[in-house]
Amino acid sequence: MTNFIDKHYEKITWFILLLGFILLFVANEYLSIALFSYLIIKAIKFRKSIRTRLQKTPRSTMIIYALGMVVLIVALTVTMLASGSFIKKHTIPGLLQSVYIIVVLIGSMFFYAWFMEFLVKVWNKKTSK
Known part of the structure; x- marks a missing residue:
């Protein structure tokens, strides 16, 4: 396969x-x-x-990424539930709903990647001292 x-x-x-x-x-x-x-x-x-990539990544970095992913999922869930009620209340068309979801997901992906790299750099500086 x-x-x-x-x-x-x-x-x-x-x-x-x-x-x-x-x-x-x-x-x-x-x-x-x-x-x-x-x-x-x-x-x-x-x-x-x-x-x-997984074999080369230290366990502490993997834990930081995993915890960050959990926080991201929680934040996206809260955001989507709150905005879902707004969308339902104002009867926004399906195409605009899809565009909104795409923008939120792509924005959160870029923010997650940037913030996790920043957090890992800070963690590595802290542990190297």
């Missing part, structure tokens, strides 16, 4: 992206399946680099 994915990675990726784009307009409730499939295909394709 992994050999098949390695061989046809480009075609599978484009198919999943096209399917996700179609589902965005046709059936929003199935969009999570396309997104999850895309993540799985990406993880399988880059499994060797993920494994080497």
Whole structure:
């Protein structure tokens, strides 16, 4: 199975992206399946680099990243629940809801990456003294 994915990675990726784009307009409730499939295909394709990265990362850094991810998930849950009630109250169209979710997720991804790098640098300076 992994050999098949390695061989046809480009075609599978484009198919999943096209399917996700179609589902965005046709059936929003199935969009999570396309997104999850895309993540799985990406993880399988880059499994060797993920494994080497995890082996080279110290345990303290992994714990910092894991705790940061938990905090991020909690913050996103609170944000989405609060904004969901606002969206429901004002009956905002589905396309704008999707755009809002994309902006929030991409913004939180960049903030998470920046903040975790900053936190790890601070932690490494603290432990090296």
